[in-house]
Amino acid sequence: MVSERGGAVDIVGVSHGFDTGSILSVLDDVTISARPGEFVALLGPSGSGKSTLLRLVAGLDRPLVGEVYLDGAPIRGPHWTRGLVFQDPTLLPWRTVRQNVGLGPQARGRGAVDVDKIDAALELVGLADFGGVLPAQLSGGMAQRAALARALVNEPRVLLFDEPLGRLDSLTRRDLQGELLRLWRDRGFTALLVTHDVDEAIVLADRIVLLSPRPARVLEEVSVDFDRPRDPTDPRFVELRRAIFDVIDNSAVER
Template sequence: MSPNLGDVFAVPASHGASKPPQSGSASVKIRIAGVYKTFKTKKGEVPVLEGVDLDVRDREFLAIVGPSGCGKSTLLNCIAGFEGIDSGSIQIDGEQVTRPSPKRVFVFQETGIFPWLSVWDNIGFGLGRKMPFAQKHEIVMKYIDLVGLTGFEKALPSELSGGMKQRVEFARALAVDPDILYLDEPFGALDAFTRLEMRREIVRIWKATGKTCLLVTHDVEEACELADRIAVMSKRPATIKEIVENPMPRPRDPDEKAFRDLKDHIFETLGVERRV
């Protein structure tokens, strides 16, 4: 790896944190500043986040990588408003996050879909009962088409493969027209082939819909493949060690030198020994 690669890719963790959003250019969607979070358990206090600063730009695909147990999911839950913070601030569109918002949704592996409901009913579920059928049908069919499940409207989840279930999960999330998608290890339980296919799909869906995507993963290759920028977390109690720009054009080839260099740089930042 080039010794200067860090200078090429790295942006200081506090980059942008003290600057106001710029109109016209990429504006800040999520602003996380000086966030501390400690869990209080019966065994004592578990400090998890220790001064996290991170700006997420509007419509960007940002990945968060870090060692297991460092606090990635906790950070995502705090941003989504499912967990409170001890100090610091998390703002979305300039407003403090105090609770979850229906405009921002999580995409899980399969857990968000109801096994007893058809594909159509699962996707339409979040639209509520009051929406007229014709309007609901139009939205549901639009997302069934977008995720490539045309013809499976009446199928039950048990009749679908893992990748297809995940397409339902994406469609379910997108149908409520969120502005932010939170993805916490969404491909974790898929086999290697399906994971590859779903990575391609999420890039396509992200491009087609223009959502801000926040992906938590411990798969460095996945982060390099998908994200515009990659925030590397330290061990717990975690800070953001570095925010790495990923300027590679899509589609990205993991065999390309720039890709391998980027991956090496992130592993180095994580402090991971890769030889076995």
């Protein structure tokens, strides 16, 4: 999928780490690109630096080496054109669902102007009737829908998903995978999804970037070139899953 509404993301020669007395290396010369409107999954083991990559694209951190670009311009900090959805919904418990969704417009001084956009975002994720309730009254799946609405209300060009479905039960997770795809198709944003679930990556992504254990480096990029919806029992799905595990297993042996 290519869209003029989505942004082009380029991660170029990025190495990064954290100062723990010495530098703890997390990313090792990582180069990844996402075309406008493309859905890219970053697949790797827990602790491999996937979330760190998203933080760099979000502008929450700056790489020690290399550069991250949106539409050719270096990313220097957070911006509403890049939305981030975490594993936990992180809704403010004292604010209603509508007030949580309106945080972005409010921060931009547009809370009163963007009322229709807030309502549209709630409608988009199926929460039009729940705007006045508090987060404690929502199920896990509904809370994650609210987090999606909060990210979508700013009409970002890029949406960054940090294992947003990782703590949901399997049925809710499958339903929300379908919702993510629907929203992506309807809105045309570029999607970067962090996951360590191989099947989820195949179900959702146009392309899967396989990352090594920390410090993460790119092992391989795999195109998922058959139509959605994708059935895990489809021989093409099974073969691609096997090929991905072969790359991961060979990487573990090499290390």
